[in-house]
Amino acid sequence: MMALRHGTDQLVDRLVLDIRPAQRAMIALRLAVGVTAGAAVSVILLILLVGARPDLANVLQSSRFWSKAAYMVATAGASLLVASRLARPGSSTSIAWIVPIPALLYLPAAGMELMTTDPSHWGPLLLGAGWQLCTWLVLILSIPIYGGLWWAFRSFAPTQMGATGAVTGLCASAIAAVVYCLHCPSDTAVFALVWYTLAFAIAAILGSIFGRRLLHW
Amino acid sequence: MTGIDVIARELELRAGMIRALEGDAAAYHELLRVLVPQLRAFFRRRINGDDAAEDLVQETLIAVHTKRSTYDRSRPFSAWLYAIARYKLADHFRMAHRQAREELNDSIAAPDFEMASIALIDIDRLLDGLPAKQGAAIRAMKIEGLSVAEAASVAGISQSDAKMSVYRGLKRLSDRVQGRVK
Numbered sequence: 001m002m003a004l005r006h007g008t009d010q011l012v013d014r015l016v017l018d019i020r021p022a023q024r025a026m027i028a029l030r031l032a033v034g035v036t037a038g039a040a041v042s043v044i045l046l047i048l049l050v051g052a053r054p055d056l057a058n059v060l061q062s063s064r065f066w067s068k069a070a071y072m073v074a075t076a077g078a079s080l081l082v083a084s085r086l087a088r089p090g091s092s093t094s095i096a097w098i099v100p101i102p103a104l105l106y107l108p109a110a111g112m113e114l115m116t117t118d119p120s121h122w123g124p125l126l127l128g129a130g131w132q133l134c135t136w137l138v139l140i141l142s143i144p145i146y147g148g149l150w151w152a153f154r155s156f157a158p159t160q161m162g163a164t165g166a167v168t169g170l171c172a173s174a175i176a177a178v179v180y181c182l183h184c185p186s187d188t189a190v191f192a193l194v195w196y197t198l199a200f201a202i203a204a205i206l207g208s209i210f211g212r213r214l215l216h217w
Numbered sequence: 218m219t220g221i222d223v224i225a226r227e228l229e230l231r232a233g234m235i236r237a238l239e240g241d242a243a244a245y246h247e248l249l250r251v252l253v254p255q256l257r258a259f260f261r262r263r264i265n266g267d268d269a270a271e272d273l274v275q276e277t278l279i280a281v282h283t284k285r286s287t288y289d290r291s292r293p294f295s296a297w298l299y300a301i302a303r304y305k306l307a308d309h310f311r312m313a314h315r316q317a318r319e320e321l322n323d324s325i326a327a328p329d330f331e332m333a334s335i336a337l338i339d340i341d342r343l344l345d346g347l348p349a350k351q352g353a354a355i356r357a358m359k360i361e362g363l364s365v366a367e368a369a370s371v372a373g374i375s376q377s378d379a380k381m382s383v384y385r386g387l388k389r390l391s392d393r394v395q396g397r398v399k
Contacts, residue, residue: 004271011275012249015282021240026286088287090300157284159304217284 027087030152031080035175038148042141042179050137052182064187067109069178071192074102075200076174079167083149086164087156093163099170103197109189126194128186137183138199139206142169142176146207150214158215165211166204173203231294238285249278252298259302264309273309277302343390351386354379359387 023029046052059065078098085091117125128134149168158164177196186192230248237245256277260270280301288297340360344352350372357368358379369379 004268008253008271008275008278011278012246012253015249015278016242016246018282019237019240019242019245022238022286088289088292088297089284089304090296090298091289091292155284155286157280157287157301157304159300217280 027084027156030155031084031087031149034148034150034152035080035145035171036148037151038145038172039175039179041144041148042176043182045141045144046137046179046183049140050133050183053185056182059187062187064189065181067106067189068187068192069181071102071106071189072174072177072181072196074105075099076171076178078102079171079174083164083167083171086158086160086167087153089157089159093160096163096167099167103193106189106193110193113188113190122190125188125190128188128191128195134180134184134186134191134195135199135202138173138176138180138196139203140176141179142172142199142203145175146172146203146210148172153215154217157217161212161215162208164215166208168211169203169205169207170200172207173200176203227293227295230298231290234285234288234294235290238288238290249281252278252281256302259299260306263306269309273302273305277305280305343393344386346393347386347389350374350378351382351389354382355386355390358383 053059078101082093082096082099085093085095113125114122146169149172153164153168177199230251233244233248233251237248253274256274257270260273260277261267264270264273281298284301288294344356347355353372354368357363357371358365363371365376365379369376372379374382
């Protein structure tokens with residue numbers, strides 16, 4: 001016992017020798033680097049796999065395109081904010097309610113589309129030009145971003161692994177969806193709310209499962 | 218300790234941690250020196266064995282050191298510290314649990330154990346199908362490992378009879394295994 005206590009004292013001495021000023025914005029910086037690197041890989045992957053949509057220059061003036069992109073950017077931002085809280089041990093995660101807010105704000109747009117469309121045309125509105133591709137591609141594109149987030153989290157200290165994994169998975173898929181906007185030919189709110197949100201949910205579940213293993217420190 | 222003391226202690230620890238984060242070695246040393254008995258008490262209340270508790274104290278100190286950038290200077294220091302300590306404690310229990318389970322699995326589910334059990338059952342069934350003298354001779358000499366003389370005296374037969382019984386019994390068994398005799 002005395003030897004062990006002595007070991008603790010020695011450990012304290014060694015740790016004190018190793019002290020250096022700590023980076024204040026370490027968490028924000030590492031998250032930014034991880035997300036940027038992951039997103040860059042996703043963009044390259046998108047171009048190699050399917051390419052950008054040919055009418056990209058035209059849709060940049062369309063409000064539908066921008067409201068779709070805003071939904072994804074806002075979801076990504078909200079989940080990134082929650083993730084940055086989960087990076088610290090013992091931090092409050094009471095702001096988790098902001099995560100579904102972008103989807104709720106986007107709902108009226110989908111309602112408007114349904115009301116202004118004849119019910120016989122709801123099918124194309126919902127199915128767009130290939131929803132399977134959309135959901136799966138968003139999931140594939142989210143892998144490098146999830147990897148970047150995982151890299152960032154290696155120097156953090158999350159203590160709620162399931163929640164952290166879910167939020168990083170959600171964040172990765174939301175950023176992947178922003179990347180996929182460069183290709184996705186369907187700009188309707190109904191389409192985005194159903195199929196992108198499905199991809200977000202799958203990514204959150206997978207992220208939570210992998211998070212329990214990967215985030216351990 | 219009164220509520221005021223707790224708050225005073227918390228403010229002191231937080232001030233020490235903030236100075237440590239700015240690279241103040243003396244403040245850091247003082248902080249860790251104060252944390253050691255606190256953590257020791259925390260772990261000893263929760264696990265058996267002072268050695269295991271001391272290990273956890275050291276692991277928590279290392280985590281405090283390597284993860285110190287995750288401390289948010291505007292938030293309570295104790296909440297951060299004990300979240301790390303609890304995480305290390307849960308980790309300890311998880312590891313102990315896994316170790317116990319693996320040991321159990323090793324002794325029960327080892328392929329040897331299963332194979333040996335099945336083989337014994339098969340041998341019993343095969344030997345029971347032989348004439349009693351042959352079965353007993355094989356069991357004595359080939360399974361229990363007795364010598365010819367010992368097996369013969371246990372069974373009350375001559376040595377050549379014992380040897381012949383083993384030979385005939387094994388022959389019959391091999392025929393049966395190959396499906397020649399029903």
